[in-house]
Amino acid sequence: MTRMDYGRRRRRLHVRGRSIAWLVPLLLLVAIVLADFNTPQHFRIITWIVLVPAIAATGCGVWTTAVFSLVSVVTYVAVDNAWPEEYQAGLADFVLVATGGLLAALAAEARVRQERRTLHMRDIAETTRRTVLRPLPPNFGGLEQAGVYLAADEDARVGGDFYDIQPGPHGSRVLVGDVQGKGLGAVETAAALLGTFREAAYYERDLATVAEHLETRMRRHRHLTTALGRNDGDRFATAVLIGFPEDAPDTIEVVNFGHEPPLAVGAYGVRELPSGDGLPIGLTELAGGPPPVRRVPFAADETLLLVTDGVSEARDGSGAFYPLAREVGRAVGADPGRAEPRRLVRRVRDGVVRHCRGPLEDDTTVFAVRRARGAVREAPERGRLQV
Structure with missing residues (x-):
């Protein structure tokens, strides 16, 4: 400098x-x-x-x-x-x-x-943050998106929360998650999972196979850190893997690795998608494999809202949790335009900050995504370089 x-x-x-x-x-x-x-x-x-x-x-x-x-x-x-x-x-x-x-x-x-x-x-x-959480354009892969990440440690700028979108020949895929623990170990794990997601989500046809790649990557990463003499314990990550298949515009595919259930937000209200009761990435072998892929109806005018536990576990001075679904439902009921990803993310972010009335105790991620209206996206050819 x-x-x-x-x-x-x-x-x-x-x-x-x-x-x-x-x-x-x-x-x-x-x-x-x-x-x-x-x-x-x-x-x-x-x-x-x-x-x-x-x-x-x-x-x-x-x-x-x-x-x-x-x-x-x-x-x-x-x-x-x-x-x-x-x-x-x-x-x-x-x-x-x-x-x-x-x-x-x-x-x-x-x-x-x-x-x-x-x-x-x-x-x-900041460079580390932009490497792990790469900047995404507002319209990417046929999806409108908006996301905000608030680190509990303001100086660190980055933690174990992660999110990304990867377009591919089999439709666009979304990953939002939270690595257990804090510090550089959590950041390193998040980077490893995102790297695997970006490759597997592009090349693999089945979302279940992408989920298997994530589980395998976590086990390999833990094996490496153990070989290096670092005691990260049985590190794991909760996450939601979303697929937007091009052949089913009114449906999404969901694999939930023990994460907060996504919310579908639209002009008619807020509904919680099935959680799936899956185990986190790194622990799915205890259940015989990754969680199943669930196909869920998803209207063209709905927005998918995904958050980490920095939102769901945010408490006020009396210890009350932030009522995410109720607050979002009230906001969208008063103005259906607030279901637009950017406005929705801003609303949740400001609501959490007001609710806590103080420094955040955990990393907080708010991510909203929906199919771009009127957008017709050509599937990229296999083998072409994708960002």
Whole structure:
């Protein structure tokens, strides 16, 4: 990151794009000088000018702080010498002001270096987020979509929640899920599952086969982390795998790996799709294999709403859970246009934040998708490169 880039991104007080962080120490300097000239001779406060570079160090750059340090020293000498000799503050206070200015410049340098390091780490986190949760266009693969991800750790920017759409010759597929646990291990697992989904969802005709690939990938990933000496335990992931078959425009295919049941939202209300009682990815061998594929009626004017437990388990101050279905039903009943994916996601996101009235305790994902209205999507030929 260059100094120019850093300067543009620093969190300062700005007016019309220009930083005015220098205004506070400047006003303080003027106030101290005026106060010193307008107070009795035995009450000298010019020494307080040592506060000027200290204040500058909290919000200004290194060179600006150094300038304030130099101006403070020069101003101290000029104002002090303007008084009769018997009322002058003297050399000791001059050393105090000069030393304070030097320390302020050093403090500004340390603060700027730390801010650059923090911005660099945030850039890395943002790059990781965009790698795991790749940006999706509003219309992709014959689907309208909108999604929002809110990390419980604001600095981390990414966690174990994941979602994606993969168009293919057998229709578009959607995956939304939540990896058990937190930290880099959960992020790594989410990336592994998404990578497998993007390949299998494109090439495999049957959604059940895609589900099998996800289960196999989780077992392989756990085996690798164990071989590397990392104790991730029996990590698993809840998820919902959705297929939008092109030969059945009024139907979707659903494989639910122990995840929150999706909601079908339309002008006539909200209905919960069957959960399927499946086990999470990584544990399906306990049930003899992945959950079955269920074909569910899905009208052309309905929107599929999928969330992670950051929404379903969001609590207010009294411990009450966020009433997702009731709130969505009320909103769509008042305005059927709110079933549009972008408006629906925004409504749920704002509702969860208001309900919690504080920092989120878990990563939160809200994802809405529906068939694009009037869109006719040609199935890509097998073998062509797909993003």
